Amino acid sequence: MDKKFVYADNAATTQVDPRVIDKMLPHFSEGYGNASSLYGLGQRAHEAVEEARKKVAAVINAEPKEIFFTSGGTESDNYALRGMMHSRRAGGRKHLITTTIEHPAILQTCKALEKEGFRVTRLPVDQHGLVDLKQLEEAICEDTVLVSIMAANNEIGTIEPIAEIGKLCHDKGVYFHTDAVQAFGHIPLDVKAMNIDMLSLSGHKINGPKGVGAIYIRSGLLLEPFITGGGQEKGRRSGTENVPGIVGLGEAAYLKMTEMEEESTRVRALQRRLIDGVLATIPQATLTGHPTQRLPGNCSFVFAAIEGESLLLFLDHMGVCGSTGSACSTGSLDPSHVLMGIGLAHEVAHGSLRLSLGRFNTEEDVDHILEVLPQVVARLRSMSPVWKD
Amino acid sequence: MQYSSKVMEHLMNPRNVGELENANAVGMVGNAKCGDIMQMFMVIDDNEVIQEVTFKTFGCGAAIATSSMATELVKGQTIKEALALTNTAVMEALDGLPPVKVHCSVLAEEAIRAALADYYTRKGIDPTPIVGEIKPFGEDDDDHHHDIPEEE
Numbered sequence: 181m182d183k184k185f186v187y188a189d190n191a192a193t194t195q196v197d198p199r200v201i202d203k204m205l206p207h208f209s210e211g212y213g214n215a216s217s218l219y220g221l222g223q224r225a226h227e228a229v230e231e232a233r234k235k236v237a238a239v240i241n242a243e244p245k246e247i248f249f250t251s252g253g254t255e256s257d258n259y260a261l262r263g264m265m266h267s268r269r270a271g272g273r274k275h276l277i278t279t280t281i282e283h284p285a286i287l288q289t290c291k292a293l294e295k296e297g298f299r300v301t302r303l304p305v306d307q308h309g310l311v312d313l314k315q316l317e318e319a320i321c322e323d324t325v326l327v328s329i330m331a332a333n334n335e336i337g338t339i340e341p342i343a344e345i346g347k348l349c350h351d352k353g354v355y356f357h358t359d360a361v362q363a364f365g366h367i368p369l370d371v372k373a374m375n376i377d378m379l380s381l382s383g384h385k386i387n388g389p390k391g392v393g394a395i396y397i398r399s400g401l402l403l404e405p406f407i408t409g410g411g412q413e414k415g416r417r418s419g420t421e422n423v424p425g426i427v428g429l430g431e432a433a434y435l436k437m438t439e440m441e442e443e444s445t446r447v448r449a450l451q452r453r454l455i456d457g458v459l460a461t462i463p464q465a466t467l468t469g470h471p472t473q474r475l476p477g478n479c480s481f482v483f484a485a486i487e488g489e490s491l492l493l494f495l496d497h498m499g500v501c502g503s504t505g506s507a508c509s510t511g512s513l514d515p516s517h518v519l520m521g522i523g524l525a526h527e528v529a530h531g532s533l534r535l536s537l538g539r540f541n542t543e544e545d546v547d548h549i550l551e552v553l554p555q556v557v558a559r560l561r562s563m564s565p566v567w568k569d
Numbered sequence: 570m571q572y573s574s575k576v577m578e579h580l581m582n583p584r585n586v587g588e589l590e591n592a593n594a595v596g597m598v599g600n601a602k603c604g605d606i607m608q609m610f611m612v613i614d615d616n617e618v619i620q621e622v623t624f625k626t627f628g629c630g631a632a633i634a635t636s637s638m639a640t641e642l643v644k645g646q647t648i649k650e651a652l653a654l655t656n657t658a659v660m661e662a663l664d665g666l667p668p669v670k671v672h673c674s675v676l677a678e679e680a681i682r683a684a685l686a687d688y689y690t691r692k693g694i695d696p697t698p699i700v701g702e703i704k705p706f707g708e709d710d711d712d713h714h715h716d717i718p719e720e721e
Contacts, residue, residue, distance in 0.1 A: 490580065493580060507604050565625040
């Protein structure tokens with residue numbers, strides 16, 4: 181294929197780093213042992229899993245024993261919320277605080293918990309997607325068990341004030357969980373310094389494999405088991421360990437940690453180039469999310485008078501992969517809850533585009549987007565009955 | 570959700586895009602809140618034959634493709650024939666639409682009827698007995714048609 185292809189949807193998923201694949205492959209072939217088996221083959225698998233646990237723990241300054249492997253970010257989020265709320269139910273504490281812009285893995289789990297009789301407060305965010313600490317403080321009440329606020333938003337890239345939230349929760353005596361699926365490996369996180377009690381992370385957002393993630397649970401925090409069975413992961417999450425996946429997650433985490441500074445500097449430069457280029461060449465384009473407090477690769481926009489799904493299809497035709505929060509892409513009536521959450525009108529949110537850059541993007545990629553995107557936007561606007569120059 | 574190759578072909582190469590300066594029938598339906606607006610322009614001759622037809626659409630891939638297909642289907646037809654065009658016919662001509670996109674084809678049918686109503690209004694003829702009720706542009710209906718139809 182000689183057509184230029186630019187993958188700019190790294191917030192959706194990432195290409196697995198070849199160095200990660202190299203580490204994983206032996207665990208499919210000669211190293212296929214069950215980590216619970218006592219013979220050498222099993223023990224070597226066990227060691228590989230423990231090595232990965234250390235690597236994941238190191239990224240967030242946790243202890244290896246505080247890391248539990250799961251099938252991914254969604255499972256980790258489910259465990260954090262359900263595990264914590266169910267385990268505290270006997271004490272009569274029934275309140276959970278989150279935000280309006282969390283990932284569905286959190287929001288849908290909150291809905292399910294409400295059906296079970298728990299109470300959920302969803303904090304609003306400002307126009308940039310930031311949570312207000314004062315509002316959080318006021319929302320905490322006597323029976324509040326847990327605060328769950330994402331470290332960074334998947335759609336608009338806004339980074340929440342996690343350290344301040346953690347301190348507040350710590351001072352108020354409530355637990356703090358953060359969905360760090362988008363943030364982990366991309367920005368520095370320190371569970372000790374930030375007073376984080378639980379943290380969800382995923383492999384495939386950090387150039388690692390899909391189908392594997394982890395949850396950090398602060399040592400000493402008692403949670404009922406999430407999946408019962410053979411007692412793997414200290415009885416919290418049974419099921420034969422996904423050894424190749426876990427090894428891949430560990431290696432991907434290790435690479436992110438060792439290369440974070442260099443990579444984020446490079447990706448931030450690409451992000452700057454893309455955002456500035458788009459705003460300079462496309463009229464009536466607006467950056468969504470926070471102007472500075474945002475993830476290194478996230479470039480999210482709204483364009484007046486066009487609709488996101490047709491924009492994506494035209495971009496795909498021109499070799500660019502991105503995503504949108506328009507209603508037509510979600511298959512529902514409303515545009516994304518995040519764009520609604522930051523106060524955008526329906527008609528504005530329909531014209532949203534998220535381009536997310538990552539490890540394998542280059543300046544040429546950004547320049548290709550900057551060549552193609554203005555053309556596509558202009559073409560769609562020429563077809564639009566609501567476009568006015 | 571996947572579009573047929575016919576939908577993609579009409580999306581990438583939409584037929585009859587733009588405005589007609591000499592149009593004697595113009596109709597606009599949908600609303601921005603829902604994310605699709607279709608506008609149709611027609612030149613209708615004295616024999617009530619649609620000589621020219623163009624569209625402008627704000628909306629998803631299916632909205633653009635159904636607009637394009639609908640204009641192709643009514644071009645050269647009489648008003649009577651155009652009024653008989655159903656959203657199902659537009660969908661069939663596109664080799665089908667995903668269930669969540671069926672409303673786009675409904676919008677195309679409504680856009681044609683809105684343009685034809687305008688034709689009669691301009692002539693001082695009450696269009697309602699001929700083309701039926703036309704929802705004023707921009708009105709948000711409570712009974713929304715984005716819903717996925719029940720499996721039959």
